[in-house]
Amino acid sequence: MATSETKTNNDTKSSHDDLAITLDYPKFSGLGHYDLYQYQGFWCFAKVIESIKDFQQNFKASETDLVIASTPKSGTIWLKALAFAIVNRFRYPCSSVSKNYHHHPLLTVSPHDLVPFVEFKHDTLDNDHLRFTKNNPTHDSPCRLIATHIFYPSLPESIKTGTTKCKVIYLCRNPRDIFVSLWLFINELRAQLPESNDYHPSLSIEEAFEFFCNGVSVFGPFWDHVLGYWKESLENPHKVLFMKYEDLKKERKTQLKRLAEFIGCSFTLEEERQGVIEDVSSLCSFEHLKNLDVNKNGSRKRTVNKAYFRKGEIGDWENHLTPQMVKRLDSLMEEKLQGSGLVFQH
Numbered sequence: 001m002a003t004s005e006t007k008t009n010n011d012t013k014s015s016h017d018d019l020a021i022t023l024d025y026p027k028f029s030g031l032g033h034y035d036l037y038q039y040q041g042f043w044c045f046a047k048v049i050e051s052i053k054d055f056q057q058n059f060k061a062s063e064t065d066l067v068i069a070s071t072p073k074s075g076t077i078w079l080k081a082l083a084f085a086i087v088n089r090f091r092y093p094c095s096s097v098s099k100n101y102h103h104h105p106l107l108t109v110s111p112h113d114l115v116p117f118v119e120f121k122h123d124t125l126d127n128d129h130l131r132f133t134k135n136n137p138t139h140d141s142p143c144r145l146i147a148t149h150i151f152y153p154s155l156p157e158s159i160k161t162g163t164t165k166c167k168v169i170y171l172c173r174n175p176r177d178i179f180v181s182l183w184l185f186i187n188e189l190r191a192q193l194p195e196s197n198d199y200h201p202s203l204s205i206e207e208a209f210e211f212f213c214n215g216v217s218v219f220g221p222f223w224d225h226v227l228g229y230w231k232e233s234l235e236n237p238h239k240v241l242f243m244k245y246e247d248l249k250k251e252r253k254t255q256l257k258r259l260a261e262f263i264g265c266s267f268t269l270e271e272e273r274q275g276v277i278e279d280v281s282s283l284c285s286f287e288h289l290k291n292l293d294v295n296k297n298g299s300r301k302r303t304v305n306k307a308y309f310r311k312g313e314i315g316d317w318e319n320h321l322t323p324q325m326v327k328r329l330d331s332l333m334e335e336k337l338q339g340s341g342l343v344f345q346h
């Protein structure tokens, strides 16, 4: 690893530690790289709490805001790309034969920078990372897009209960694949840290699984995360759209139409005829995004962009989980989601 990267990681870690000293929240150190703190019912990093408080206290939702919410590793980066492509399609055409196609921001900027997480402000390399979200909506781009992993009840009041028509799109994924993706991602982050006496090269799947099942995961417990948004989507379907990674994979066109309609910029019949939905889908496909230079070779402060594009498949859990793990996770989910009507496909 390059010295400058090591220094950045050290700096980031020590600033997390400094802040951590002042925190009065339940703490979990088992992940081995950064401690997790339990804030308003979910587990997250110290620095994130600072940003969340800022978001909760100072964010004022406007009519046209669109909040992309998700549980980590559910394909957030994909939904960010899709939502960005859909709301900006008149300004930035998605068809590769259009003469303006090469100016499309998704070709050169990570979706995580185009639609930033409000809680990861400290992790961006770009001081002006909110430049796209700051854009006032125009007739070309009807929405301001922001993203978050925080629990539904912790969203700012102006998003949840304000008189604004601000909308929330939630993405989740089956817990078996979420767990595997998260475990491998944590190990990817750990691999980028410098070695030290108390540093373990990787977190074993058994350890990580135990933590996950006990509810200790980044922005977990997983089941509380999904249930918060699920219940709100049932009570307030015009406010919260609940989407699943598996549906997006299997019924791409139907789900993109559903997404655009919810946002308030449905595809017209003429657009459908011209293949605009397919264009959006191809622009944001796993293979296409993964192979763009920015997503292959670019990086953020703590993470290389390629870590967000691993396999992009349904069912990779089969390569990692034992039958006993599957059984335990399934019965845990059955117990936690009982009576909610929420089910996952694997």
Ligand SMILES: Nc1ncnc2c1ncn2[C@@H]1O[C@H](COP(=O)(O)OS(=O)(=O)O)[C@@H](OP(=O)(O)O)[C@H]1O
Residues within 6 Å of the ligand: 070, 071, 072, 073, 074, 075, 076, 077, 078, 177, 180, 181, 182, 284, 285, 286, 287, 289, 308, 309, 310, 311, 312, 313, 316
């Ligand atoms: N375009 C596209 N299509 C399908 N799947 C995709 C796409 N882009 C990313 N991915 C897969 O999504 C997983 C990363 O999830 P997140 O973006 O939610 O990660 S994060 O929470 O922002 O860290 C991660 O899943 P796994 O491959 O299973 O680890 C990515 O590979």
